[in-house]
Amino acid sequence: MKIIAVRVTPIAIKDPALLNAAGVHEPWGLRSIIEVEGANGEVGLGETYGDAPVLDLLTRTRDSLVGLSAFDTNGLWARVLANAPQTNTGHVEMELAPGSLGSNLVNSAFSAFEVAFLDLQARTLGIPLVELLGGAVRNKVAYSAYLFYKWDASVDPEYARDPYGEAVNPTQIVAQAKAMIDQYGFESIKLKAGVFDPEEEADAILALHAAFSQHQLRIDPNSNWTMATSLRVAEKLAGCLEYYEDPTPTLEGMAELHQRTGLPLATNMVVTNWAELKRSIELNSVQILLSDHHYWGGLRATQALARTCSTFGLGLSMHSNSHLGISLMAMTHLAASVHHLSYACDTHYPWQSDEILVGGKVPITGGCVHLTDKPGLGVELDRDRLAELHEAYKTCRIRTRNDVAQMRRFRPDWTQVKPRF
Numbered sequence: 482m483k484i485i486a487v488r489v490t491p492i493a494i495k496d497p498a499l500l501n502a503a504g505v506h507e508p509w510g511l512r513s514i515i516e517v518e519g520a521n522g523e524v525g526l527g528e529t530y531g532d533a534p535v536l537d538l539l540t541r542t543r544d545s546l547v548g549l550s551a552f553d554t555n556g557l558w559a560r561v562l563a564n565a566p567q568t569n570t571g572h573v574e575m576e577l578a579p580g581s582l583g584s585n586l587v588n589s590a591f592s593a594f595e596v597a598f599l600d601l602q603a604r605t606l607g608i609p610l611v612e613l614l615g616g617a618v619r620n621k622v623a624y625s626a627y628l629f630y631k632w633d634a635s636v637d638p639e640y641a642r643d644p645y646g647e648a649v650n651p652t653q654i655v656a657q658a659k660a661m662i663d664q665y666g667f668e669s670i671k672l673k674a675g676v677f678d679p680e681e682e683a684d685a686i687l688a689l690h691a692a693f694s695q696h697q698l699r700i701d702p703n704s705n706w707t708m709a710t711s712l713r714v715a716e717k718l719a720g721c722l723e724y725y726e727d728p729t730p731t732l733e734g735m736a737e738l739h740q741r742t743g744l745p746l747a748t749n750m751v752v753t754n755w756a757e758l759k760r761s762i763e764l765n766s767v768q769i770l771l772s773d774h775h776y777w778g779g780l781r782a783t784q785a786l787a788r789t790c791s792t793f794g795l796g797l798s799m800h801s802n803s804h805l806g807i808s809l810m811a812m813t814h815l816a817a818s819v820h821h822l823s824y825a826c827d828t829h830y831p832w833q834s835d836e837i838l839v840g841g842k843v844p845i846t847g848g849c850v851h852l853t854d855k856p857g858l859g860v861e862l863d864r865d866r867l868a869e870l871h872e873a874y875k876t877c878r879i880r881t882r883n884d885v886a887q888m889r890r891f892r893p894d895w896t897q898v899k900p901r902f
């Protein structure tokens with residue numbers, strides 16, 4: 482079944498002032514929306530990062546896909562590769578958003594198209610996408626409450642109001658968790674840390690532990706802690722954590738930390754490609770891999786990653802950056818197809834107020850996204866909303882995510898230091 486048109490639309494979605502190790506989120510997050518139209522009139526959807534380098538490769542590859550069979554993902558790979566820049570473009574990389582790494586560029590662009598190809602294949606066959614991945618081993622996928630320290634929108638008129646308000650201390654973090662869990666029913670909680678004094682961040686986990694004794698807890702300072710700090714926090718949080726995510730930098734640092742604490746360590750920072758995975762297995766750096774189809778090279782590559790994790794005795798979950806419902810449904814169909822999924826997946830989705838799907842946001846109930854028997858990803862594009870958010874892209878000043886530069890608008894002396902604490 483031939484592809485007759487491919488559309489790549491950059492959009493800007495409202496994002497709150499979420500704090501992290503690098504700085505603060507900008508008021509707009511960028512995404513690229515892919516539409517792959519088949520000769521049968523069906524349209525497959527994909528979603529990925531909207532940063533300039535990814536958008537550029539998607540745009541340059543787009544026209545070369547017309548005429549290809551929607552089933553030819555090897556042909557897709559060859560075309561993405563043929564259009565990829567031969568040298569590093571020198572763009573801003575954000576280590577805590579691995580999809581922005583130049584080394585992951587080809588995988589990121591391939592993945593966005595692969596999801597759209599698979600969506601088109603499944604729509605053509607009239608089956609849910611998960612069936613192309615071997616079928617569902619579960620009919621719903623659990624996600625975790627992803628808590629952030631954050632500023633209230635009033636910090637800058639560019640930020641849109643959000644229902645959560647400020648969170649800069651343990652009491653406000655517990656309130657944020659309560660609001661998110663009341664609305665979505667999550668059974669695991671992740672706290673994005675690496676922002677304030679690590680003692681205070683550990684106190685926030687202890688407060689969450691007291692308030693949600695039945696919930697699994699994780700903390701993720703994005704490699705912003707020294708070995709000494711990571712050890713101190715590990716001791717303070719003994720018995721509280723489901724896993725300890727990226728406390729300290731480097732494969733060697735994580736290996737030493739695991740050896741000294743015995744704690745299960747998770748990552749989306751020190752292992753973002755196959756070479757790092759090999760080295761991590763040799764060193765026993767991490768015990769849980771946070772996969773992400775957006776930069777691991779698509780849904781099928783991530784299935785292979787899951788099998789590799791299973792072979793080497795590693796746990797598996799999923800990482801997330803700011804995203805909309807097409808990405809959420811791709812994550813959900815993938816996760817539903819993977820036997821070896823050991824934990825609730827991360828998602829930023831509750832932080833996003835914008836959506837481009839008919840009917841609005843994908844429901845999360847009981848902490849889960851439920852599969853339906855609709856064909857493909859099971860969602861339809863609202864073209865008016867897409868056009869509105871494309872207008873927002875055109876008028877917003879951002880072309881590549883840069884949380885460090887955004888923080889400098891508020892604190893001119895801010896620099897990126899790693900580890901900061």
Ligand code: GKR
Binds near residue numbers: 801
């Ligand atoms: O959006 O601030 C953020 C997160 O810190 C994100 O950039 C990370 O990639 O969610 C991520 C993580 O788990 O490290």
Ligand code: MG
Binds near residue numbers: 703726727748749800
């Ligand atoms: Mg992380």
